[in-house]
Amino acid sequence: MEKFVHLKAIAAPLLRVNIDTDVIIPSREMKGVSKTGLSVGMFANWRYTDVAARAANPEFVLNRAPFDKAQILLTGDNFGCGSSREHAVWAMREWGFWAVIAPSFGAIYYGNCVRNGILPVVLPDEAVRAIAAWVEQAPAMNQVEIDLPTQKVYAAGVVYAFSIGDSDKDMLLEGLDPIGVTLKRDPAIQAFETKDRVMRPWVYINGPA
Amino acid sequence: MGRTLIDKLWDTHVVADLGDGASLLYIDRIFLHERTGSVSLQELKAKGHAVRHKEHVFVTMDHIVDTLPGRGDKTLMPSGTDFITATRATALEAGLNLFDVTDERQGIVHVVSAEQGITLPGFTQVCPDSHTCTLGALGALAWGIGSSEGEHALATKTLAVTKPKSMRIVFNGALGYGVTSKDMILHLIGRYGAAGGSGYAITFTGPAIAALPQENRFTICNMAVEFGAFAGVIPPDETTFEYVKGRSYAPKGAAFDTAVASWRLLNDDADAAYDREIVVDCADIVPTITWGTSPGQTLRIDGAVPNPIDAKDANTRAAMDKALEYMGVAPGQKLEGLAIDAAFIGSCTNSRLSDLRAVAAVVKGRHVSPNLKKAVIVPGSTQVKRAAEREGLHEIFKAAGFEWRESGCSMCFNAGGESMGEKWRVVSSTNRNFENRQGPKTRTHLASPITVAASALIGAIADVRKLG
Ligand code: SF4
Numbered sequence: 289m290e291k292f293v294h295l296k297a298i299a300a301p302l303l304r305v306n307i308d309t310d311v312i313i314p315s316r317e318m319k320g321v322s323k324t325g326l327s328v329g330m331f332a333n334w335r336y337t338d339v340a341a342r343a344a345n346p347e348f349v350l351n352r353a354p355f356d357k358a359q360i361l362l363t364g365d366n367f368g369c370g371s372s373r374e375h376a377v378w379a380m381r382e383w384g385f386w387a388v389i390a391p392s393f394g395a396i397y398y399g400n401c402v403r404n405g406i407l408p409v410v411l412p413d414e415a416v417r418a419i420a421a422w423v424e425q426a427p428a429m430n431q432v433e434i435d436l437p438t439q440k441v442y443a444a445g446v447v448y449a450f451s452i453g454d455s456d457k458d459m460l461l462e463g464l465d466p467i468g469v470t471l472k473r474d475p476a477i478q479a480f481e482t483k484d485r486v487m488r489p490w491v492y493i494n495g496p497a
Numbered sequence: 498m499g500r501t502l503i504d505k506l507w508d509t510h511v512v513a514d515l516g517d518g519a520s521l522l523y524i525d526r527i528f529l530h531e532r533t534g535s536v537s538l539q540e541l542k543a544k545g546h547a548v549r550h551k552e553h554v555f556v557t558m559d560h561i562v563d564t565l566p567g568r569g570d571k572t573l574m575p576s577g578t579d580f581i582t583a584t585r586a587t588a589l590e591a592g593l594n595l596f597d598v599t600d601e602r603q604g605i606v607h608v609v610s611a612e613q614g615i616t617l618p619g620f621t622q623v624c625p626d627s628h629t630c631t632l633g634a635l636g637a638l639a640w641g642i643g644s645s646e647g648e649h650a651l652a653t654k655t656l657a658v659t660k661p662k663s664m665r666i667v668f669n670g671a672l673g674y675g676v677t678s679k680d681m682i683l684h685l686i687g688r689y690g691a692a693g694g695s696g697y698a699i700t701f702t703g704p705a706i707a708a709l710p711q712e713n714r715f716t717i718c719n720m721a722v723e724f725g726a727f728a729g730v731i732p733p734d735e736t737t738f739e740y741v742k743g744r745s746y747a748p749k750g751a752a753f754d755t756a757v758a759s760w761r762l763l764n765d766d767a768d769a770a771y772d773r774e775i776v777v778d779c780a781d782i783v784p785t786i787t788w789g790t791s792p793g794q795t796l797r798i799d800g801a802v803p804n805p806i807d808a809k810d811a812n813t814r815a816a817m818d819k820a821l822e823y824m825g826v827a828p829g830q831k832l833e834g835l836a837i838d839a840a841f842i843g844s845c846t847n848s849r850l851s852d853l854r855a856v857a858a859v860v861k862g863r864h865v866s867p868n869l870k871k872a873v874i875v876p877g878s879t880q881v882k883r884a885a886e887r888e889g890l891h892e893i894f895k896a897a898g899f900e901w902r903e904s905g906c907s908m909c910f911n912a913g914g915e916s917m918g919e920k921w922r923v924v925s926s927t928n929r930n931f932e933n934r935q936g937p938k939t940r941t942h943l944a945s946p947i948t949v950a951a952s953a954l955i956g957a958i959a960d961v962r963k964l965g
Contacts, residue, residue: 305816306691306791310931315912319576321535321583323644333933364812366692366725370931371910372627373533374643392695395661395727396627400643413810453659454517466645467546470653473513473521477655480512480523488509490617490748490756491525494552495594 291463297359299432301420308370326379354428368397419443499766506638528624532560535583537647546652556588557596564902574914604878607631607845614744618733618760630721634714636733661727664697665771668705670779675962678713679945682720683785687795694726711740712851723792787943789820804828838921839871840953844909847926848877859950865898866956875907924952
């Protein structure tokens with residue numbers, strides 16, 4: 289996984305609440321058993337006027353220059369709610385997004401972001417809207433800057449602090465493989481199982497009883 | 498201070514404290530399905546990791562498999578067969594418990610997990626599917642994850658999780674005639690919003706919950722994720738233990754009694770404090786239906802579509818405007834009496850035997866409206882199907898003009914195979930009314946199975962209480 293430390297980039301506003309993962313990557317766009325080739329289907333039902341023909345909808349923000357080069361998404365409450373499909377994050381990463389700024393996120397989507405090098409930033413609704421208004425004034429020039437080590441967003445002449453869990457932050461900063469990290473704790477997992485087998489033997493039944 | 502049910506479930510599974518409120522939690526059971534199962538298993542193999550405790554990992558075919566009679570590996574969805582065959586091959590290679598297309602145990606993941614006794618009270622369980630929270634109704638901490646976390650759970654039998662805040666939702670009073678557990682959860686989400694439970698693990702409790710049969714409890718926990726919650730649990734009680742008893746993977750005899758003795762402790766201590774508490778009076782709940790494209794956009798069956806002018810902020814107004822346009826409804830409009838194109842009964846929310854019995858009681862001796870282009874009933878599992886057929890329910894459904902399908906997710910979501918028609922208005926017993934969820938531009942109204950049944954008979958959105 290690539291590391292996330294610092295980013296200064298064009299931010300695209302898509303200010304609507306409850307944008308779900310079916311919208312981010314519709315079921316029909318998940319055609320193969322693979323993590324790649326998904327970006328063309330990202331926001332397909334909003335992005336294209338004719339999905340099958342891939343006819344771009346000129347109204348949709350990500351089809352408008354310079355937002356087509358955006359690496360940050362500014363959006364509304366509960367972004368990424370709904371289906372657990374990690375394809376939503378894979379598609380966004382492949383398209384070019386490195387960060388999403390929203391007042392709140394769907395919990396599973398949030399975790400999926402962290403595991404794929406996308407930084408989810410939680411800022412209050414007013415802050416997101418203020419940043420969006422500033423970006424709209426001059427999208428190419430008014431770029432949003434995010435610094436993960438200090439947990440700060442710089443935009444519209446304001447410094448916004450955000451919080452993130454320590455383990456999520458470390459994973460993003462170091463680009464760590466979480467499985468490798470956990471397997472270093474194998475003795476603790478084994479010790480748990482030894483104790484747990486006595487407490488809850490029914491967990492360790494193998495097959496139909 | 499006393500501990501909550503959620504604290505107890507959490508504490509029992511802590512392998513290591515990771516600091517900052519996060520723990521490495523032991524995961525008792527993992528379920529996979531053909532939509533994403535093969536991706537996780539292939540990635541795991543490519544990274545050189547083995548599945549730890551393969552006997553605790555289960556795989557079913559539900560998301561993409563067809564539900565038409567006589568189905569096999571072939572699907573209407575282009576490339577759908579690849580998902581099925583790749584999942585089968587990787588599951589068999591890894592030595593996992595596979596409920597294949599023609600297996601008698603096949604069905605929708607969250608339906609079969611309970612039905613087979615795979616999820617037990619006090620368990621932690623994960624699945625790369627957001628409605629895994631359904632199983633919280635057994636007193637288990639169960640939640641949906643992405644594929645990467647799925648790989649992590651498979652390889653390590655653990656997940657690093659930050660402990661969510663806790664919320665207790667107490668349902669007081671009793672349900673009125675024609676009101677179901679589906680209406681309880683739709684009412685809740687409608688009142689507090691689709692993000693109302695965001696950041697929380699929820700305990701659903703109170704007299705109205707305790708009075709619910711086990712199968713109807715699953716419907717409540719199923720939609721915890723539509724409320725934005727991490728998970729939803731119901732304290733296990735005699736109803737739960739009776740449900741679990743004798744199921745295939747549940748402990749038997751003295752081992753069962755020992756387990757029950759420990760499960761009885763899975764409840765809130767008297768002085769346990771939650772971060773937030775909500776009390777709902779069931780006397781306020783009537784049959785409830787969604788008008789928009791978020792499960793929070795709900796209405797009383799006799800209510801009128803709200804006006805975006807009254808929205809609490811600009812982003813909410815933007816979402817309402819979009820929903821009104823998409824759904825083809827107008828502010829102030831009543832939904833009752835609005836003509837529909839199709840009716841769907843199924844999904845992990847409402848497809849169990851009790852749901853089908855309730856639907857049969859409504860439609861018996863009647864016929865769906867000739868205006869309907871489609872009326873479909875899909876049992877939640879092959880076992881539900883067999884049980885319904887033993888009771889002759891399928892004959893009632895067919896005589897009433899419903900299609901009777903094989904078990905699976907079917908038209909709960911449109912994977913590119915069979916779907917509802919473009920812009921069709923569908924009343925559905927499922928859990929998501931998102932744009933395009935059931936087909937291209939399909940307009941989904943979520944409701945209880947009996948509201949769907951009544952609407953199918955009338956050919957328009959109907960109040961089941963008026964059917965007589
Ligand atoms: S029935 Fe619908 S909600 Fe349930 S697991 Fe299947 S697709 Fe998901």
